[in-house]
Amino acid sequence: MNVRSLGALALVCTAAWAMTPRAAQAQTSVTLYGLVGLDIASSKRSNGPTAAFAEQSPGLTAPYWGIRVNEELGAGYRAIAVLESFFQPTSGGMGRTAADPFWGRNSYVGIAGPFGRVTLGRHTNLLYLAEQVANPFQASILFSPLVMQTFTAPYGGSMLGDSVWNNGIQYTSPNLNGLTATAVYAPGGFAGANGTYNAALSTLYAGGSLTAVATVQRTRVVAGVASPTQNAYLVGGAYDFSLFKVYGALQGLRTDSTGIGAHTYEAGLAVPLTPVLTALAEWAYTRRSAPHNAATGRNTGSAGLDYVLSKRTDLYLLTVCDRLSGHGTAMTYAGGIRHLF
Template sequence: MNVRSSRALALCRFSAAVAVSMMTCPSAEAESSATLYGLVGLDVASTKRSDGPPRSFAEQSPGLTAPFWGLRITEELGGGYRVVAALESFFQPVNGGIGRTSADPLWGRNAYVGIAGPFGTVTLGRQTNLLYLAEQAVNPFQASILFSPLVMQTFTAPYGGAIAGDTVWNNAIQYRTPNLSGLTATAVFAPGGIAGSDSTFNAGLSTLYANGSLTAVATVQRTRVVAGVAAPTQIAYIAGAAYDFSRFKLYGALQGTRTDATDISTKTYEAGLALPLTSRFSILAEWAYTHRSATRGVTSSRNTGTAGLDYFLSKRTDVYLLGVYDRLAGHATAMTYATGIRHSF
């Protein structure tokens, strides 16, 4: 390598370092900051669903958690007020694709801006569904759409997907109260943007209490817009809690839906356990049962359970081994097995 090439390479490295430092360090003059963060992970799985196609074997992302990267932006305005914004994108490590699937937009996870202050926080844009956030607080597999039975039976169509719509809402106007000794409340209103139909909108209300060993949630939502199109009105709710007994943590929830026009209703019961064996090694287990009924239709029920081991190699990296039991009434039992790795940054 000649001197000119060496200097060019050094300049490129310096420029990259400066760019990263600008993204992660606040500017004293502008009193603003932008932080890069995210998660990358995938697993190798042998997958079979009770009422599904033949068994498949492949690498898969999202794995235990859907990979994403994002920018968190803040700017201090003075007097305890600040601008807050986030841009977050899902991606697929298995093939380099954008989104959880090709149907996702670039900023598919969150894309919002707002004001935070002593009054609370108001944000506008694409934002994570409140019921999905509530589910994450009361199950040991948190946001997993492939391994949390509660989330699977709520948002994953192949497992019955009881909830209308996605885990993220478009056009959302959201208000969150200040934290009052562990208690916060959040309200969201999402105009449908459908001409001549102002009453066609989505709305939700959620309360969260997290203090000491106890976490408790209660959330209700009304959905009338799905993928930008008017849909039958659905009312959905969840009430649940998690309690950390130090030696182990228990989870439980009751969730339900009622959809007009179709007269379909569902009830889901969920229980979970996190059992730390060491500071790095845990056993995780969760079970969910959903009963679906219709005034003029066939009833059905589904049992899904997940159990496995989770080992943290470091503060930000863990490996896991999981098994999923699934049985839809009238169909054969099926098992899924997966092993994977996650790294957060």
């Protein structure tokens, strides 16, 4: 039995112990949850190799499972902890790839109360969360053009680091009439280099039909190694007109010393066709600059249908059209399933 298997077994045993009456008397709750999903796709990108036909995971959403712990401390305060792991249904492997740590999605502990929430550990990147507010395909690295052109290197993504940050000290404010703010500071841990850290600030408004987000971040540490300083921002949101929902975002980044910069413009649409069937569409254009005034532009568009079978299960059919300047248009076609538990 390998180390990952032993770790999983130990945590399942811990969760089982926590859900005994003894834990209940201490006003502690432990929740096991997650998502399983994959699709069958013929995938091709502009300037890429010939189309490949295969099952793929992540599909529309990266599969994961997690354990959430809440303990009531009194006076409105709670101790909280989250452990989440990605996995690959296509092969049974852990992580999105073999490079992921076991608890690759989130792993943090903290205190929540009237003041808000403070957590320590590994957290999902705030700019990645902001992108999910501003596009109809949410977290998808394979079908959201905004996310693809930011975090997916084959689609020209120039964002330094992963969609998850290590060593974070994160604070989230209380909700004030729909407005919340989140700040994270992630020290690099380099001796004599206290200025080498990652930091981000995000504000989110959700009230009525409007959802709006603004995020800025500075990255100086990638995978535990000091990197060139990169500054990035995103402003965007969504408005629900009842008959349809529109999305939009403007995003930019610049990396010091390399001269690499990028500006992305995105628009999206979700149209409920029936109570269980929704049409989704999104387009993004990124203009990427590099040293010596070299520049490239990329247009990526996605469209498809999402059919809700139940409260926890849905089916989808999607297509992606991709074109990099100077190269031909490429198409991707996919059909898949997701199940929440």
